[in-house]
Amino acid sequence: MSVLVVNEDYDFNALKELLDITDGNLASNLKALEKAGYIEVIKSFIDRKPNTRYRSTGNGQKAFRDHLAALEKFINSGN
Numbered sequence: 001m002s003v004l005v006v007n008e009d010y011d012f013n014a015l016k017e018l019l020d021i022t023d024g025n026l027a028s029n030l031k032a033l034e035k036a037g038y039i040e041v042i043k044s045f046i047d048r049k050p051n052t053r054y055r056s057t058g059n060g061q062k063a064f065r066d067h068l069a070a071l072e073k074f075i076n077s078g079n
Contacts, residue, residue, distance in 0.1 A: 001064045004039060004056040011053045030054060038063055 003010055003018065010018075016026050033039045038060030042053040056064070 001033065001038065001056065001060060001067075004054055005061055005064050009042065009053045009055040011051055015054070033060065036060075036063075 003015060012026065012030075015030075016023065019026065030039065030041075033054075034041055037057060039054050039056055042055060044051050044053070
């Protein structure tokens, strides 16, 4: 989510390379984020090749900010 929150969108192969994970691992995580409504999927063709891009939604950005706030609160509480 951090990649998608700070970038307008990102494609599957670039995410896979950046995160250094397998196709299956990335696909299952992206599917879970999509199902939760945190990301949207944009499918297109570039030079007749399929291209899948992902973009965070407003709900996804809010959930990510809330998650960061919870982590900060936990860290600052000394636990």
